[in-house]
Amino acid sequence: xxxxxIEQASSYAGDIDGLIVLVAVLVGFWFLIAExxxxxxxxxxxxxxxxxxxxxxxxxxxxxxxxxxPHGLVLICDVFIIVAxxxxxxxVKQRLPEPDYVIRVIGQQWAWTFQHPGADGMLDTAxxxxxxxxxxxxxxxxxxxxxxxxxxxxxxxxxxxxxxQDAVPGRRISGWFRPTRIGRHDVQCAEICxxxxxxxxxxxxxxxxxxxxxxxxxxxxxxxx
Amino acid sequence: MSFPKPIATTRSATGIxxxxxxxxxxxxxxxxxxxxxxxSYVMHxxxxxxxxxxxxxxxxxxxxxNTFVLLTSSLTAVLAHEAAHDGDGKQAxxxxxxxxxxxxxxxxxxSVEWGIEISHGYTITANGFWAFYYTAAGLHAAHVIxxxxxxxxxxxxxxxxxxxxxxxxxxxxxxxVDVVWIFLFPLLYIAK
Amino acid sequence: MARAIAHVPxxxxxxxxxxxxxxxxxxxxxHKIIAMQYMFTGMLMAVIGGFMAYxxxxxxxxxxxxxxxxxxxxxGEYNSLVTNHGSIMIFWVAMPVLIAAFGNxxxxxxxxxxxxxxxxxxxxxxxxxxxxxxxxxxSLFVEGGGFGGAWTAYPPLSASAEYNxxxxxxxxxxxxxxxxxxxxxxxxxxxIVTLMNSRAPGMKAYDIPIVCWFIVxxxxxxxxxxxxxxxxxxxxxxxxxxxxGFYDPTRGGDPxxxxxxxxxxxxxxxxxxxxxxxxxxxxxIATFARKKLFGYKLVLYTAVITGVLSFFVWAHHQFVAGIxxxxxxxxxxTTLMISVPVAELCFVIIATLYGGSITLSTPMLWxxxxxxxxxxxxxxxxxxxxxxxxxxFHDTYFVLAHFHYTxxxxxxxxxxxxxxxxxxxMFGKMMNETLGKIHFWGTVIxxxxxxxxxxxxxxxxxxxxxxxxxxxPELAGPEFQQLRVIATVALLVMLxxxxxxxxxxxxxxxxxxxxxxxxxxxxxxxxxxxSPPPHGNWxxxxxxxxxxxxxxxxxxxxxxxxxxxxxxx
Numbered sequence: 001x002x003x004x005x006i007e008q009a010s011s012y013a014g015d016i017d018g019l020i021v022l023v024a025v026l027v028g029f030w031f032l033i034a035e036x037x038x039x040x041x042x043x044x045x046x047x048x049x050x051x052x053x054x055x056x057x058x059x060x061x062x063x064x065x066x067x068x069x070p071h072g073l074v075l076i077c078d079v080f081i082i083v084a085x086x087x088x089x090x091x092v093k094q095r096l097p098e099p100d101y102v103i104r105v106i107g108q109q110w111a112w113t114f115q116h117p118g119a120d121g122m123l124d125t126a127x128x129x130x131x132x133x134x135x136x137x138x139x140x141x142x143x144x145x146x147x148x149x150x151x152x153x154x155x156x157x158x159x160x161x162x163x164x165q166d167a168v169p170g171r172r173i174s175g176w177f178r179p180t181r182i183g184r185h186d187v188q189c190a191e192i193c194x195x196x197x198x199x200x201x202x203x204x205x206x207x208x209x210x211x212x213x214x215x216x217x218x219x220x221x222x223x224x225x
Numbered sequence: 226m227s228f229p230k231p232i233a234t235t236r237s238a239t240g241i242x243x244x245x246x247x248x249x250x251x252x253x254x255x256x257x258x259x260x261x262x263x264x265s266y267v268m269h270x271x272x273x274x275x276x277x278x279x280x281x282x283x284x285x286x287x288x289x290x291n292t293f294v295l296l297t298s299s300l301t302a303v304l305a306h307e308a309a310h311d312g313d314g315k316q317a318x319x320x321x322x323x324x325x326x327x328x329x330x331x332x333x334x335x336s337v338e339w340g341i342e343i344s345h346g347y348t349i350t351a352n353g354f355w356a357f358y359y360t361a362a363g364l365h366a367a368h369v370i371x372x373x374x375x376x377x378x379x380x381x382x383x384x385x386x387x388x389x390x391x392x393x394x395x396x397x398x399x400x401x402v403d404v405v406w407i408f409l410f411p412l413l414y415i416a417k
Numbered sequence: 418m419a420r421a422i423a424h425v426p427x428x429x430x431x432x433x434x435x436x437x438x439x440x441x442x443x444x445x446x447x448h449k450i451i452a453m454q455y456m457f458t459g460m461l462m463a464v465i466g467g468f469m470a471y472x473x474x475x476x477x478x479x480x481x482x483x484x485x486x487x488x489x490x491x492x493g494e495y496n497s498l499v500t501n502h503g504s505i506m507i508f509w510v511a512m513p514v515l516i517a518a519f520g521n522x523x524x525x526x527x528x529x530x531x532x533x534x535x536x537x538x539x540x541x542x543x544x545x546x547x548x549x550x551x552x553x554x555x556s557l558f559v560e561g562g563g564f565g566g567a568w569t570a571y572p573p574l575s576a577s578a579e580y581n582x583x584x585x586x587x588x589x590x591x592x593x594x595x596x597x598x599x600x601x602x603x604x605x606x607x608x609i610v611t612l613m614n615s616r617a618p619g620m621k622a623y624d625i626p627i628v629c630w631f632i633v634x635x636x637x638x639x640x641x642x643x644x645x646x647x648x649x650x651x652x653x654x655x656x657x658x659x660x661x662g663f664y665d666p667t668r669g670g671d672p673x674x675x676x677x678x679x680x681x682x683x684x685x686x687x688x689x690x691x692x693x694x695x696x697x698x699x700x701x702i703a704t705f706a707r708k709k710l711f712g713y714k715l716v717l718y719t720a721v722i723t724g725v726l727s728f729f730v731w732a733h734h735q736f737v738a739g740i741x742x743x744x745x746x747x748x749x750x751t752t753l754m755i756s757v758p759v760a761e762l763c764f765v766i767i768a769t770l771y772g773g774s775i776t777l778s779t780p781m782l783w784x785x786x787x788x789x790x791x792x793x794x795x796x797x798x799x800x801x802x803x804x805x806x807x808x809x810f811h812d813t814y815f816v817l818a819h820f821h822y823t824x825x826x827x828x829x830x831x832x833x834x835x836x837x838x839x840x841x842x843m844f845g846k847m848m849n850e851t852l853g854k855i856h857f858w859g860t861v862i863x864x865x866x867x868x869x870x871x872x873x874x875x876x877x878x879x880x881x882x883x884x885x886x887x888x889x890p891e892l893a894g895p896e897f898q899q900l901r902v903i904a905t906v907a908l909l910v911m912l913x914x915x916x917x918x919x920x921x922x923x924x925x926x927x928x929x930x931x932x933x934x935x936x937x938x939x940x941x942x943x944x945x946x947x948s949p950p951p952h953g954n955w956x957x958x959x960x961x962x963x964x965x966x967x968x969x970x971x972x973x974x975x976x977x978x979x980x981x982x983x984x985x986x
Contacts, residue, residue, distance in 0.1 A: 002809070005877040006891070019805045027796035034763065034792050041770040042785060045706070046777075052978055053971040054772030058712035063771060067712075067764045074760050078753040081803050086746050088805030093742040109580065152574040153672060155737070155812065159878030159891070162809040168673065168739045169573060170666025186891045188880045190812040192567045194580055195493045198883035203890075228446075231532035231953075232960065233525060233615035243534050247610045254602050254640045261645025261681075265652070265674055273669055349661055353669040356661040360651060 002162075009185065009206060010161035011178040012092050017162070019088045026077045033070075092163075096176055100141040107147075107154030107167040110196030112187065118220040119213075127220045133202035135187060138212040139179050147173045155190035158204055164190050179206040248394045252401050255368070259405050262364065263412065266357045270416070279354035281417045282347055287338045288414035291331050292406065298327025299403045302396040305383075309392035314383040317392045321380035324399060328373040335366060358413055365409060368402050446536035447952055451543050452521035453843070456836075458550055459514035462505050463829075465554070467912060469502040473884075478898075478905035480885040493582065495884035496565030501557060503568035504590070507690070508597045509550055511828035515693040516601070516639075517546070519835050520608050520632040522843065526943035527626045529617025529961040529983070531953045533607045542603035549596035556589035564590035567882060569679060572664035572672050576656035588657050595650050598643050605636035617942065617983075619963035623713060624982065626941050626967040631696030631720055635689045638724045642685035649678030676738055680731035687823070688727045692720055694831030695762065698784040701838050702766060704939045705781035706773030707978045709968040712765045719758040719765070726755045736807045745804045752802035759795060763788065774971070774978070779853030780937075783834035786861050787826045794822030797872070815875030818868045825864060833860070833918070840925065841932035845948040852921040859914030866907035870900035938979050941967050945983050 001024060002008075002017045045053075056063060102123045104115035114135040118127025123146075129136075137143060147156050149167040157164040158177070165175050187202035207215065234243055270276055305320035339359070349359040376395050382388045442450055468486075475482060476490040483489050490498070521539065525532055533539050557563040564587040566575040575591075578584035612625065612633045652663040653675065662668025664675050703710050710716060732740060732748040766788060775781070797819040800806050810816060833856075840848050879892050886892045886901070935944040942961050946954055955961060961983040969980040 002876055005873070016805060016809050019803060020800065020809070023800050023803055023806060027799050030760075031792060031796045034767065035789060038767050038770070038785070038788055038792075041767065041773075042775060042777075045770060045773045045775050047707075047774040051774060053707040053774035055709060055971050055973050056711055056772060057709065058715060058765075063711065063768055066771075067715075067761065067768055070764055071757065071761055074757055078756060081799065082750055082753055085749050085803035085805040089742070089745055089749070089808070092805070092808055093745065152580050153571050157812070157878075157880065159809070164737050164808055164811055166738045168666075170672075171739060173739050186878070186889045188878070188883075188889065190880050191571070192496065192565075192574070192882040194574055195496065195565070195582060197496065198492055198885055199888060201888045228537060231530070231534070231536060232957065233530035233532050233611060234534045236530070236615045238616045238620075239613050241614070243610055243614050246613060247535065247606050250606050250609055250640065254606075254644060257641055257644025258647050259644075261678060262648035262651070264645070265648065265678065268674075269669075269671070272671075349655065349659055353662065356652075356655065356663060360655060360661075364648075364651065 007160050007181065007183070007185075008162070009179055009181040009183060010158075010163065011180055012088070013160070013162045013180075015088050015091060019084050022084050023081055026081060030070075030074065030077070093175070096144060096174060097142055097178075099144040099176065101138070102144045102146065103135070103137070104146045104148065105135075105156050105167070106150060107156065107189065107193070107200075108150035109152065109194050110189075110200045112156075112189075112200060112202040114202075116216075119216050129216065129219050129221070131219070133187075133200075135202065135204040136212065136215050137179050137204065137206055139182050139206050139208055142176060142178045144174055144176050147175065152193050153191045154193050154200070157188045157190040158185065159188065160185045160204075166191055182206050182208055242390065244390055244394050245397070248397050251398070255401060255405075259361075259364070259408075262361055263408060266361060266412065269353060269357065270412075273353060276352070276354040277417055279347070279352055280413070282342070282345070283358070283414050283417075284338060284341075285414045287334060288410050291334050292410050294327050294331050294334070295403050295406050298324045298331070299400055301327065302399045306393045306396045309383060309389040312389065314386040314389055317389065318380040318384040321376055321383065321392065321395070325373050325376055325380070328369050328376075331369060332366060335362070361409055362413065365402070365405050368405070372398055372402055444540070446532070446540045448521045448525050448533045448536065448539060449843075449950065451539050452518045454543050455513040455521065455546070456518035458547065459510050459518060459832075462509040462513075462550060466502050466505040466510055467915070469498045469505070470908060471912060473498045473502070474905040474908050476884060477886070478902040480887055490884065492884050493562060493565055496567075496882065497557065497563035497583070497586070499882055500565050500567050501553070501563055501590075504594065505553065506824070506828060507568065507686070508594060509553065511690045511824070512597075512601060513546065514832045515690055515697075515828065515835075516608075516632055516635060517543075517604055519628070519693060519697065519839075520604075520636070522839065523626075523943065524608055524611055524629050524632065525615070526842075526946070526950060526954055527629050527941050527967075528612065528615060528620060529942045529955075529963065530611065530615040531955070531957070531960065534611045534615055535607050538603055539607050542600045542607070545596055545603070546600035549593045549600060552589050552593035552596065556586045556593060559585040559589065561586055569683070570653070570675075571679075572653060572656065572675050573666075575675075576653055576664050578657070584657075588654065591650060591654055591657065595647065595654075598647055598650075601636075601639060602643065605640050608633050608636045609640075617961050617963045620982075623717075624963055624966045626696075627699045627710065627713070627716060628693070628696030630717060631692040631699075634720055634724055635692040638685045638692075638727065639689045642682045642689075642728065645678045646682035649675055673735075673739060676735050677731070680734045681728070683734065684731040685724070685727040687820075688723055690827050691823070692724075694787065694827040694834075695720075695766075697831050697835040697838070698787050699766060699769075700939075700941070701780045701784040701834055702769055703968045703970060704838075704937050705778060705784070706770050706775045707970045708769050708773040709966075709970055710765075711769040711771070713966065713968065716762060716765050719762045723755060723758045723762070726751065726758065730755055730802075733802050733804070733807070736804045737811050749802060749804045753799065756795070756799060756802070763792065763795070778937075779848070779850055779857060780834055780838035782854065782857045783830055783837060786857070787830045787834060790822060790830065790861070790864070791826040794819060794824075794826065797822060809878075810875065812881050813875040814871045814879045814881060817881055818871040818875055821868050821871075825868075829860070833857075836922075838937070839943075840922075841936050842943055842948050842950070844926055845932050846925050846928045846930070847932045847936060848925045849921050852917055852924075856914055856917040856921060859917060860911055863907040863911035863914070867904045867911065870904045874900055935981075938977075940969060940979050940981050942982055945981060 106113040114131050116129040117123045147167045149169040154167040161177050184205050189200040301320045301323040305317045308316035379391045379395050472487045475484040561583040574580050655661040662670045664670045664672050730752045733752045736745050932948045963982045971978045
C-alpha cells in the first residue's frame with residue numbers, strides 16, 4: 001500500500017508496511033461499519049408525520065447488543081494490532097543485529113555530516129570519509145548508525161527505509177538498517193530545528209559492492225596503515 | 226458597598242460550603258504544579274550525584290529556622306480560624322496578622338540567605354542544583370507572598386466582622402504552602 | 418471613596434443603570450456577557466489563525482510566491498506561521514469557545530442557577546485570558562519575529578535565542594501560553610464548583626445535561642494535567658531569560674524532560690477540548706432526533722475512563738524521541754486501549770439515532786458531520802499509536818491529517834454546532850436556515866478535500882514544518898505538488914464560505930422578529946427563560962426546580978414529544 005507511493009529499500013520496510021496494511025484493514029472495517037451505520041440510521045429514521053420516536057432507556061438488550069458486541073470486537077482487534085506492532089518495534093528499535101559496518105550521523109543547524117568507515121571497514125580510523133548531506137552505503141550489508149546532534153534536536157529520517165530516529169544533543173543514539181535495493185533517495189530532518197529545518201535535505205546512495213568500493217577509494221582521505 | 230452575591234454562591238448541593246470546595250480544587254491544581262517541579266528535581270538529582278557537592282552549601286540551620294517560622298504561622302492560622310468560628314472577627318484578624326508576620330519573617334530570612342549564597346557565587350546559573358534550588362524555593366516564595374497579600378485583605382474584612390468564613394479558607398491555603406515547604410526543606414537542605 | 422464608586426456599577430447593573438454603553442460590557446460579571454467576550458475573542462483569533470493557514474498553504478502550493486496580503490514567506494516566517502497557527506487554534510480558539518464561552522453561557526442556565534459561584538473571579542479569568550491573547554499577537558510583531566519552534570516548543574531550540582533567532586518572540590509566546598493556563602485554571606474552578614454546588618433543587622447528578630458534565634470533566638482534566646507543564650514552562654522561561662540550563666545537555670540538563678512535561682499535559686489536553694465538543698453534539702442529537710440519550714450513565718463513565726486513561730498514554734508522542742525503547746511497548750498498549758472507551762462513546766451516540774425522528778436542521782447537520790469526520794480522525798490515530806507504524810509516520814503529514822480530522826471537528830464543527838443551536842437563546846433571534854446550510858456544505862466538503870491529500874502526502878514520506886518541498890527530489894514531482902495545490906485551493910474555497918457564516922450571524926442579529934423561548938422544543942432549563950435571558954436568568958422567586966432528567970423525549974403516553982425538566986409532575 002505504502003510501497004505504491006514510495007519504494008521499500010530496507011530489510012524491515014516490508015514489515016512496517018505490512019503492519020500498516022494490517023491496521024488499515026482492521027480500522028478500515030470499523031470505519032466503514034460506523035459510517036455506514038450512521039448514514040443508514042439518518043436515512044431510516046427521518047422525521048415522518050404521524051410517527052413518533054421510540055423511547056429507549058439504554059437497558060434494551062436488542063439495542064445494547066449492537067454496542068457491547070462491537071465493544072468486544074474492537075478490543076480483540078486492538079490486541080492483534082498490539083502484538084503485530086510490538087514485533088515490528090522490537091525488530092527495528094530494540095535489537096541491534098551484528099553489524100557489517102558502523103557509521104556516524106551528526107545533525108546540526110542545518111546540515112547532516114556522515115562519517116563513513118574507509119577501506120579498513122572500521123570507524124574512527126584515519127581513512128574515515130566525512131561527507132555533508134551525502135550518505136553512501138552498500139546494499140545487503142547491515143549497518144549500525146550512531147546518531148548525534150551538535151546543537152538542537154534533529155531527526156534522521158530515511159523514508160525508503162521507513163526509518164526515523166531523533167538526534168538528541170548530549171547523547172549518542174544507536175540504531176540499525178540493512179539496505180536491500182540500489183538507488184538514490186531522500187534523507188529528511190524530521191524534527192523542527194530552526195530557520196533552516198526545511199533546507200536540511202540530504203541524499204542517500206545505496207550502491208553495490210564494487211561501486212561502493214570505488215567510491216571509498218576515490219574519496220578516502222588517507223590510506224589505512 | 227459589597228458585591229451582591231448570586232443565589233448560586235449560597236447553594237450547596239454537596240453539603241460542602243462553596244468556598245471550601247473551591248479552595249480544595251485550587252490546592253489540587255497547585256499540588257500538580259509543585260509535584261511536577263519537585264518530581265523533575267528528584268529525577269535530575271538521582272541522575273546527577275555530583276549535585277551533592279553543591280547541595281552541601283545550603284544552610285540547614287537557616288532552613289530549619291524558616292521551617293519553624295512557617296509551622297508557627299500555621300498554628301496562628303488555626304487559631305484565627307477558631308476565633309472566626311466563634312464569631313470573633315477582631316481576634317481572628319489579630320491571629321491572621323501574626324501569620325502574615327510569620328510570612329514576612331520567612332521572606333526576610335530567605336532574602337538574607339539568598340544574598341549570602343549569591344555573594345558566594347551560588348547563583349541560579351551556577352549549576353543544575355542551584356537552578357532548581359532558586360526555582361523551587363522561588364515559586365514557593367511567590368505563593369507565600371500571594372497568600373500573605375490575600376490574607377491581609379481577609380484580615381481587614383474580618384476586623385470589620387465581614388466574610389468570616391474566608392478565614393478558614395485562607396488558612397487551608399496557608400497549610401498547603403506550609404506542606405510544600407515541608408517537602409522542600411529535606412530535598413534542598415537535608416539531602417546532602 | 419473612589420473604591421465605592423467603582424463598585425457601584427455592579428450593584429446598579431442589577432437595577433439596569435450603570436456606566437453607559439460599552440463599559441457595562443467590559444466590567445460585567447454576568448456569566449453570559451463573559452461568555453460572549455470569550456466567544457468573540459475566540460472568533461477573532463480563529464480568523465487570524467485561519468489567515469495564517471492561508472499564507473503558509475499558499476507558500477506550499479506555489480513556493481516562492483508573494484502571497485496576497487502577506488508577501489514572500491521566508492523560512493523563518495513559515496516556521497512562525499505554523500507555530501502560531503497551531504498555538505492560536507488550540508489555546509485561543511478551541512479552549513475559549515468550547516470551554517469558556519459555552520461553559521460560561523450554559524452551565525448556570527442548564528443547572529438553574531443565576532450565575533457562576535464566583536462572578537468576579539470569572540471576570541478576572543477573562544481579563545487574564547485577554548492579556549494572553551494580546552501577548553501572543555504582539556509576539557508576532559516584535560524584533561526577530563514570532564516564535565518558530567512549533568507549538569510543542571522543544572528545547573534546546575526553544576530555550577536559546579542563539580538557536581531560534583527569535584529572542585523576544587519566544588519569551589512572549591511562552592508568557593502568553595502560561596497566562597492562558599492561569600486564566601483557564603481560574604475559570605475551571607468556577608465551573609467545577611458551580612456544577613457541584615449550585616444546581617436547582619431536585620437536580621440530581623444524573624439529571625445534569627451531558628454537555629455540563631463534559632465541560633466540567635474537561636476542566637478537571639485540564640487542572641490535573643497542566644501543573645507539570647507550568648513547572649516546565651517556568652524552567653523554560655528561566656533558560657530563555659536567565660541563562661539556566663534545565664534543558665541544556667552541556668550544563669547537565671535534559672531536553673527530553675521538557676517533552677515528558679509537555680506531553681503529560683498535551684495528551685489529556687486533546688480530551689480537554691474533545692469532551693465539550695462531544696457534549697454539544699449529544700445535546701443537539703437528542704433534541705433533533707427527539708430521543709433520550711441511549712445510556713446516560715454509560716456515556717458519563719466512558720468520558721471519565723477516557724479522562725483517566727489519557728494520563729497514561731503521553732509518550733506515544735515520543736516513540737522515536739530517544740526514550741528507552743522498552744517503554745514504547747507500554748505506551749502502545751495504553752494508547753490502543755484508550756480507543757475502546759472513545760469508540761464506545763461514538764457507538765452510544767450513533768445508537769441514539771435508532772428509532773428516532775430526525776430533523777436535519779443546521780445544528781443537527783453540524784452534529785452529525787462531527788461524528789462522521791471525527792470517526793476518520795479517531796481511526797487514523799491507531800496507525801500512530803502502534804509504535805511500529807509510528808516509526809514511519811511520526812512527524813509526517815499523516816500525523817497532521819490525523820489531528821486535523823480530530824481537531825477540526827472539535828474546534829470548528831463543534832463550535833458551529835453549538836453556535837447555530839444556542840444562537841436563538843444567546844441573541845434572541847433565529848439564524849437563517851438556508852444560509853446555514855450553504856455555510857455547512859461549503860465548510861465540510863472542502864475540509865475533506867484539504868486533508869485527504871495530506872494523508873497521501875504523509876504516507877509518501879512528506880515531513881512536517883518544511884516550507885518548500887521542492888528541495889526534496891522524491892517529493893518535488895508534479896503528482897505530489899498537485900496534491901498540495903488541491904489542498905490549498907480547497908482551503909481558499911472553505912475560507913470564502915466562512916463569509917456566509919459571518920453574513921448570517923450579523924444579519925440574524927439585526928432581524929426584527931424575536932426568537933421564541935424554546936424554538937427547538939428542547940427539555941433543558943436554558944429554554945425555559947427568555948431569549949436572551951435577563952441578568953439573573955430567572956426572576957429570583959421563580960428559579961426553576963427540576964423533576965426529571967434532561968432527555969425525556971418522546972415519552973410514551975404524552976401528547977408532546979418533549980418533557981421539560983422543570984415541568985412539575
